[in-house]
Amino acid sequence: MxxxxxxxxxxxxxxxxxxxxxxxxxxxxxDVTSLASTMGKTVICIDAGHQSKGNNSKEPVAPGSKTVKPKVSSGTQGIATGKTEYKLTLEVALKLEQALQKDYKVVMIRRTNNVDISNSERAIRCNQAGADMTLRLHADGSVNREIQGMSFLYPSTDIPSTKKIASQSLEITKVLSKAVLKETQATSRGLIPRSDLTGFNWSTVPVVLIEMGFMTNRNEDMKLSEDEYQDKIVQGIKRGLDSYYKVAAKN
Ligand SMILES: [Zn+2]
Structure with missing residues (x-):
């Protein structure tokens, strides 16, 4: 026996x-501990775009792809504030973490600027943390200083690696964009499908990237650094997530 x-x-x-x-x-x-302590809460993975120094070594743009792209770039910079994109995205990400903590399990890709995490690695970390969705925060730049407004990017339906997450990503993008635009009153540059982003293509969970505005537009750059405006972005994201995940409204 x-x-x-x-x-x-x-x-x-x-x-x-x-x-x-x-x-x-x-x-x-x-993030094994966070996975274990999730307790049934929706898990949001927040990726503050870029880092203090870009890493130009290459990585495949998608699993199994022969196309390679730099691991991570250092991003754009504010024309009026001089602030770097990686600083701005972290400021908003940290505020968002605070705002979401009570109702969600939040996984942060970074809490400091001095990191070296490639875009595929960021996606993989969110996958492994058991995220229900990944939110990537970025800001835009253009040689045309007139251009301003927010863009909402989601994975394209027409490439194999993101086929499974594309439609749910779009559904979340629709709800999020509506809430964020309502809160911020920002100009919308629309919802844009992308097949060329490493951070999307390695994701196995729904993912949305918000380009919060143009740092190369003087007005928008200054606005993006205002506490009040950052709070509006954060509130908009929270309201959007609450309505998508049916979290009871707190106010
Ligand atoms: Zn960026």
């Missing part, structure tokens, strides 16, 4: 070990 039990236990051990080996290797970077 005892020998039989031991044999069964051994078989289970072998099964578990062989089955979970590839995951174990990849899980090195996963």
């Amino acid at each position: 005892r020998a039989k039990l031991n044999a069964i236990l051994l078989a289970i051990m072998i099964l578990l070990t062989s089955g979970s080996l590839p995951n174990t290797v990849e899980a090195k970077t996963a």
Whole structure:
């Protein structure tokens, strides 16, 4: 009886070990504790775009793709404020973390500027943390200083790697964009499908990228650095997520 039990236990051990080996290797970077303490809350992964120094080494733009792109760039810069995009995206990301913490489990890709995390790595970390969705925060830049407004990017339906997440990403984008535009009164540059973004193509969970405005437009750049305007962006995102995930309105 005892020998039989031991044999069964051994078989289970072998099964578990062989089955979970590839995951174990990849899980090195996963936020395992946050996954364990989720307690049924919706998990939002926040990726503040860019970092203090870009990394020009290349990585595949999608799993299995021969097309490569720089791992992560340093982003644009404010024409009036001189502020870098990576600083701005982190400011808003940290405020958003605060705003969401009570009702959601929040996973942060970064809390400081001095990191080196490629765009594929960012997506993979959100996947492994068990995110229900990933929100990427960015700001725009253009040689045309007149251009301003917000864009809402989501993964394209026509490439294999994001086929599974494209339609839900679009649904979230629709709700989010409506709420953020209502709150900020920003000019909308629309909802734009993208097939060329590494951070989308490596994602296995729905993902939205908000280009919060143009740092190369003097007015918008200054507005993006105002506390009050950042709070509006954050409130808009929170309202959008609340309505998509049916979290009861708090006020
Ligand atoms: Zn950017």
